[in-house]
Amino acid sequence: MYDTFDKVLVQMEAAFRRLEAQVPPPVRVPYKDGFVLRYREKTPQQALLQKFARQISGLHAIRLLLSNGFVQEQGVIQRTLDDIAEDILYITLGLSTGDWTDNHTKYLEHFWMEEPGAGMVKRDKIRAYVNRAGGQDDPSTADANGREIFKAYSGYVHANSVSIVDMCGGNPPRYHLAGMIDSPLYGDHEQDAWNYFYRGLVSSVIMAKAFEDSELWTERFNSVKGFEKVFASEIFKAPGA
Template sequence: MTKTSPYAQALNHMERIVNVLSMRVPAPKRVQFRGSFVYRHVEKTIHQALVQKLARMVSSLHAARLLLEAGFVQEQASLQRILDEITEDISFLVFSITSGESTPAHEKYLEYFFQEEFDPSEQSVSSTDRGMVSRKKIRAYLDRCVNGAKGSSKHLDISRTVSKAYSGYVHAASPQIMDMYGGVSCGFFMRGMRGTIRQAEHRADFWNYMYRGIMACCLTAQAFDDDELFVSIREFEASFREATSTDYQSNDWPSVDGIDNG
């Protein structure tokens, strides 16, 4: 991929969106932390949380793309597991704004999100207990928002299946590790899998995360009640989709001919 590739253009576009939206929330302030300071959003608003989540999303997309190009597809897939949760969290927060209904789960989510890892008044390095809104609860809420009050068990099953598969890359499960094995000498690829069918497959899969990143920006524009930004992102999304996919499937899905099976 070159600097002018559709993916590079999309990442640049997403960065600009984050920068625009970051100017619409109270800026981080210096907060004393032990003998120094850290930057924090002291107001702890839902819109500040959305900007932070978008920033981490774009950073992770950049990192996953670099790993992909170097052939480190196991590590790329681990980041995509993180991206799954980030994009779910963005939708979870956005829908509470656009629906006009914030639930106790949303309030707890924000409380836990902004919670400090370490007590700034203590010299001890031990971390504090961090609460968590369960992924099951977040996905059930999203399912109801998309599919109505009764939800869709099929949609939830798909989400759980994808999550479980990518968790195997994060936790280094045997089936995922064995994707690194093969080649002429039958060994483990430990310096990346460039030129193998695995890299080609993960390149095609990466399209989904790029597309979902664009749509996460689109949803967030709605949460900021910015119709002009929303329309511009939808226009960009359409051009990106036209340039890179067919029927929401990446044009990078490979032919096995002439590619090392790994």
């Protein structure tokens, strides 16, 4: 499993480096008594590249957390990656379909703010756009499913009781504070990880589309299809199955 995850990361990083070379890099700008790096142009592609960077680093984090049994913390990262993958698709669909809305503009304005304030586009609006512009057969059901996933992983982010108590195990029950590899729930978290690495590969295809890099798109698309064929039993089965 981990060898496969590592190969996915190598492929994603190679795609990232190719795309990184296609946009102006951040530059030094004065800030207080020193400087910071900022993008001057603030293009959609630069925003996408940053989102893709966080998706890749997040997958590295999942790999490390899972291998050491920190599945609660894995859930926190997965909650973040859900939003990032959705954001990548949201921006790319706006570019590729020509249906760039006022909300897309607001989204990027908020994204580039030095100190984010009011004006953030709500997640349900982003999700609704993605499910409809993305051609979902039943967008309403997709919206509902997205909300359920959002709620499930938000429990890890906000550390509610229902999530935390899963750290208990044994007889008598005691909290496992340094990893949960022996937990009966560990297999479900392993299964979750497959889905996020698969979605990372899909994001590399979406990124190539947004950058209009047809050669990279073909390469990444074929890679995703090959991954689906070899690992269908892992990425398309329900947790616990």
